[in-house]
Amino acid sequence: MGMRHLISSRVDFIGVQCSFCVCFTLQAHIVDVRNIPEALPYFITPKAVDDNSVLLQQLPHWAPCSISQALEFLTPAYKGHPRVMAYVLRVLESYPPERVTFFMPQLVQTLRHDDGKLVEGYLLRATQRSDIFAHILIWHLQGETVPEAGKDPNSVKNAAFLELLPAVRKRIIDGFNAKALDIFNREFDFFDKVTSISGVLYPLPKEERRAGIKRELVKIELQGEDCYLPTAPNKLVTGIQVDSGIPLQSAAKVPIMITFNVVDRDGDRNDVKPQACIFKVGDDCRQDVLALQVIALLSDIFEAVGINLYLYPYGVLPTGPERGIIEVVPNTRSRSQMGETTDGGLLEIFQQDYGPVGSSSFETARQNFIVSSAGYAVASLLLQPKDRHNGNLLFDNVGRLVHIDFGFILETSPGGNMRFESAHFKLSHEMTQLLDPSGVMKSDTWIQFLRLCVKGYLAARRHMEGIITTVALMLDSGLPCFSRGDPIGNLRKRFHPEMSEREAANFMIHVCKDAYNKWTTAGYDLIQYVQQGIEK
Template identity: 90%
Template sequence: QSAAKVPIMITFNVVDRDGDHNDVKPQACIFKVGDDCRQDVLALQVISLLRDIFQAVGLNLYLFPYGVLPTGAERGIIEVVPNTRSRSQMGETTDGGLYEIFQQDYGPVGSTTFETARENFLISSAGYAVASLLLQPKDRHNGNLLFDDVGRLVHIDFGFILETSPGGNMRFESAHFKLSHEMTQLLDPSGVMKSKTWHQFVSLCVKGYLAARRYMDGIISTVQMMLDSGLPCFSRGDPIGNLRKRFHPEMSEREAAHFMIHVCTDAYNKWTTAGYDLIQYLQQGIEK
């Protein structure tokens, strides 16, 4: 398992050459051996492209395409996302789910700080929902979900994308994106998909998906350029054809919007999401 390949983290002091040369800030990097980092690069290129698309059309959706530099066969350098903790690390120091953790970190529900953090979680969750629908990243356990210090979600580790998943495609992660029960508690306090924040989330997902569809050919071309690379994500099935199908080019905008609404409701408390988290906890001790 990839988790058994122990990486090394080193923190550098980096000088800002564009500004004040006295401005030195720490930058941590992970040196990894035994994984083909080119697949992460591919996923992050698509995520970077989506971020640019969202910005170009004026959508307030958050994505963080961190840096990855392959340095040889099955080795590379990975930027550590600053000011973040994984969900599993949060569980080591705090009891309760995200709803309770956000109250502990940002204040009571309804306070400006809590609602700002909830909004940050919402816009980042929607951004990664669109990216996840297209890229189909798997192995979305709580060690691969980061939260920054203002409440934004960041996905890391794209060792399984498109047609591949851990365990020989056993379909444990059948939802198009991860939306666990504790996530829905933040996004939908009503618990029945009636909250203002839930409707905001779905609306942003729909707008992000429709924006991505307009740039479908560019996104597909970005992935297609790596088709002959020998990456695992191209080793089975029809990854390019299935990626195109997820854009549903045959649909009108109204039909595509309804499709994305269905994707969101399908992901809501999908039982396989909780099941996969439980398997990870039992196998590797990764907190649910």
């Protein structure tokens, strides 16, 4: 048996005895496994760092690991050990900067513990290699929110972090050459002007706000052909649809939705497509970024192993304190919007839109609903998003479900954490009518849904550590989802690392059956309908 096969995946060694066996095998064959990054967690441990283990001397010769694994070594548990840090920096430098931008929120947080300024040094070097990396980093630096006075238990430590961020931002900008500085100024000036429209609208009566948006949009000029959407750097902006501006309802200041004309950076410049974005002011969207990072990781995992599950990790980017840009999911309506045109449930709506049950178009839409519902069932089990009323559930024009708005995840929920939504994911009666025509969990489509949920959950478990690391690195960020309980410990528990694959599969089946039209979901929809007028 080859060494790579022996330690091909960490999930194969769940359990104390197996981990001991693997560690023993690694130490006996340390030179043979240096080309296997998956072996690293079995000998680079906080204890190895505390003991300054001789095994750490092998790190200069070790193959580069994944970015998420490298970031785990930046946590305080590894105490900035010189050999570990040298390896981490080598790994990060081995990836194109644009690949690393996905983990920018986590890299910014590691600056809290960067006493040797090694991470800062890497970030500054990467900004010299990529304008996009520099821009995304600056937006995230600007997006760190200053906590209210007296609300931060680590105020002294946090103050030092918040003082560092503008200094890093200045060093990045000071390092730009003339061309890079010109690109930066045009990109940021354009989107700062769009975002600032919200402040102009705030004093206006509601009935005048849409006209006010158009007046402001007409004033904004697009300079150059290299301006791009901050949430999607591969989309170049060719213009603004000045009549598209819509003021949105919000408890915060006036968010606005604006549609841009965009083209793919590497595609046909004549293939212009619309892309709407929401610009928020007075609303911290960093938690949405974290939730969508996990959803994007799950989407990549499902694709890599060939599981037909659908997730849509739309773009979100903080651009300043309590400011941000959110991509609008194209070709979608919320479930509450669908309820404005019909009194029927999803089954009736699908028949209106796609034809009678049994027709090719209807069954294709049903299949799309199944694969997307299963994808979000797995994501919801792990993230525990609450506030799942019908305004936060979208359906696209081919029948796929998309969840939006992740203001309550992990340990938090609306209504002072009264936890009305006790099911792991929303599976209302009208959803089960599509998933399970039999009504008694016997339909072929229900069995398909269960199988997809199980496959997705088992695939996610194999990448448990990377997902947990991505979340855990944000623990000091001050995000509401970390404000109570044990969010990281409970996230790990939901992966059930102590279970065999068969046990984990049975657990996921139980989760699905438990969610099947659970009364608390229907009850929460009723509360939303009464309080906010959101259709059930």
